Amino acid sequence: MANIEVRDLRVVVEATGAEIVRGVDFTLEAGEILGLVGESGSGKTTVATAMLGHARRGAKIVGGSVRIAGKDVLTATQSELAQIRGRVVAYVPQDPGTALNPALRIGTQIVELLKYHRPDLRKSERRPIIVEAMQDVRLPADESFLRRFPHQLSGGQQQRVCIAMAFLLRPAAIILDEPTTGLDVTTQAHVLKTVKDLCVQRGVSAVYVSHDLAVVSELADHVMVMYAGLDVELGDQAAVLGSARHPYTQGLIAAIPDARQSRVLSAIPGTAPGPGKTVGCAFASRCPYAAEECNTIEPESIQVGPGHSARCLRLDVVPRTLSVTVAGQAMEPSTAPQLLTLNDVSCGYGGRTVVKNVNLGVYPGECLALVGESGSGKTTLARAIVGLIGERDGDILYEGRALELRPAQRSPLVRKDIQYIFQSPYASLNPRRTIRQIVRDHIRQNFPRESSRQVRERVERAISRVGLPARVLSMLPNQLSGGERQRVAIARAIGCEPRVLICDEITSALDVSVQAAVVNLLQELRSDGLSLVFVTHNLALVRTIADRIAVMKSGEIIELATTGSLLDSPTEEYTR
Known part of the structure; x- marks a missing residue:
């Protein structure tokens, strides 16, 4: 049995019924990681939080199913959800500054989590669990550190505390919502390796929400690209990022900077449509390959390779290779006075x-x-x-x-x-x-x-x-x-x-x-x-x-x- 099964997930704006997410399907086995990528507003965080049985204010989950380790999240009662969240499925937020209680010390917050979900543990039994979790994310577990308040930690340290708390209870699944955006490159590399190793060793399935395709390429087994609430491309990581077929995915890849050479970054023109666009292809107004039919016909998901699908009516004209432009030289040393x-x-x-x-x-x-x-x-x-x-x-x-x-x-x-x-x-x-x-x-x-x-x-x-x-x-x-x-x-x-x-x-x-x-x-x-x-x-x-x-x-x-x-x-x- 799959660890995570999402079927035909639909989320709408409660007041209008306009669709925010529609028809999202994927399955993850134990130890597998799905990279969920797309622009802001594409619906990726909405999908991630729906897996916790949650929709943000003004939104409502109206269809589909989410099963994690055999438990149906969307039909669970509030008391059942309170037990599922943390023990069965854990969440690492994008902004740790708002996730950690500013009035409580770090150690107190970790202990409270254990007390709520594992009341059977004695104080002496909690200590080694906390030490292991902190070591996993490269943080000290001594009393002086655990007595700090969140504002006394850097942004990267706050985020690592959140990751430690997510893995603390050994959940079956973990949702990571942009968890490395505040981390420096060395800490990010360690945290990504930690996430990958813990998922494999403990059989944890992970959904990793990110806009950083370089991170996704290192971490994920599979990639789902979302646009306007739809999965426009889905497949194995190497296939999606190495041989992207959808024009939107290609546009995202063309916008990635490269540490080896200075590139001219290509932004995708225009903006994504708001919730509720249902006629034709939602990407048509921004697509360089769009034809008249794209404005009236919504594309179906088409197999473009083994385990690799894309939603596009123009796959026959979309090029299979990407080209990048190398930028000019940096500014000459200035002779003007310093500003x-x-x-x-x-x-x-x-x-x-x-x-x-x-x-x-x-x-x-x-x-x-x-x-x-x-x-x-x-x-x-x-x-x-x-x-x-x-x-x-x-x-x-x-x-x-x-x-x-x-x-x-x-x-x-x-x-x-x-x-x-x-x-x-x-x-x-x-x-x-x-x-x-x-x-x-x-x-x-x-x-x-x-x-x-x-x-x-x-x-x-x-x-x-x-x-x-x-x-x-x-x-x-x-x-x-x-x-x-x-x-x-x-x-x-x-x-x-x-x-x-x-x-x-x-x-x-x-x-x-x-x-x-x-x-x-x-x-x-x-x-x-x-x-x-x-x-x-x-x-x-x-x-x-x-x-x-x-x-x-x-x-x-x-x-x-x-x-x-x-x-x-x-x-x-x-x-x-």
């Missing part, structure tokens, strides 16, 4: 020094990437630049003038010129305000003398530039996917026409096509003189966007060089 200069900057919080004696400069139009493992001080340094760290020594100069410690002490022009985009779109957007209000209020604060009409035009232009349709302006943040929320955060910042943009892992929540569009937008803004400080774990993306790279370790810059030089011939062992 932003850091002299012997040390900073931290709670009396603890996190960043030590950093000297850096950013030139007009330059992109400087900050890379390093979680906890290396990248975000702390980035926040010090914008004034969000209250303890700082050394000088930060903007156009040769020293910046005050806090934003309130700085001039309105400086606050407008230096904008910050946070890593977590869930925590940075006011949940009670509409998207229009969120972007409008920020722009109005920075352009107080402009008329309502001018501010409205800036809002609409900013939303359009990040690839969002105008309809999102009337929505609340919880009505958007994670990737859509991050695009709103980017729109809020670029709508102020900054000269320096601090980007803290801003593409970690974006699918590859939107990432490509955002990168191309940032490159366009750079041609107008915008400078970027780009904090990231994604070295392939660094190759595409950055002119220079600063590598951080334990709060210090240990290597600084041009992108090509550093990635091709790193001098430090840590960088290598």
Whole structure:
């Protein structure tokens, strides 16, 4: 018997009946991993959460079946679901910052999970289970670490705690919703290996939701590509990613950056349709191979190879091979004065020094990437630049003038010129305000003398530039996917026409096509003189966007060089 069986799953908008997910089918045996990929809003997270018997507010599961280890999730009562969730099927969320209770210590939260599902365990029996789970995800299990609160951990450490808690009870299935977006490359590699090994050793089936096709290629046995609520391509990982047949899958692959060479990233034009489009092929308006029939006939799933299917009416004209364009050389070293200069900057919080004696400069139009493992001080340094760290020594100069410690002490022009985009779109957007209000209020604060009409035009232009349709302006943040929320955060910042943009892992929540569009937008803004400080774990993306790279370790810059030089011939062992 299969470990996971999903049959004809259907999820709709409760108020209108418009379909969010329709007709999704797949089967997983014990130890197998399915990579669920697609753009934000494609329905992949909806499928994943439906496997827990859950639909987000405003949505409703109306059809199909989900059986995990023989248990029918969709017909279970609330009390039965409480036992199924955690013990039979576990969930690792995209944003650990909102999944962990900020008022409870890490150890307390882990113990509570064991007490609820395993009340038979004595205190002495719980300890080795916790130690093993923490070691599996490369975290310490000593008392000093377990007594920390979530805010005292880096984003990567928070995510590893969530993964440890998911495997703690040895479930039959695990749903991982973008679990490595906040992790540095070394930690990501370890966590992926841990997930793979645990699934094989313990017979756990996994559904891995991701926009990172490189991660999926390493981890998954099978891949399902989703678009507008449908599975448009499904098959073994090597077949789908190595010989993609659907134009949408090919578009996603063309948008992936490569650490070995700087590519021109190709974003898929247009935006995905909202729920409820049922006439013809949902991808037709964005497809370069679409014909008239695509607007009226919905394609059926067609076998294109052994265990490999795709939904397309034009498979006979879709090419079987992809071509990529190599990008030009990075920006020449600037002879202009530095726009932003850091002299012997040390900073931290709670009396603890996190960043030590950093000297850096950013030139007009330059992109400087900050890379390093979680906890290396990248975000702390980035926040010090914008004034969000209250303890700082050394000088930060903007156009040769020293910046005050806090934003309130700085001039309105400086606050407008230096904008910050946070890593977590869930925590940075006011949940009670509409998207229009969120972007409008920020722009109005920075352009107080402009008329309502001018501010409205800036809002609409900013939303359009990040690839969002105008309809999102009337929505609340919880009505958007994670990737859509991050695009709103980017729109809020670029709508102020900054000269320096601090980007803290801003593409970690974006699918590859939107990432490509955002990168191309940032490159366009750079041609107008915008400078970027780009904090990231994604070295392939660094190759595409950055002119220079600063590598951080334990709060210090240990290597600084041009992108090509550093990635091709790193001098430090840590960088290598």
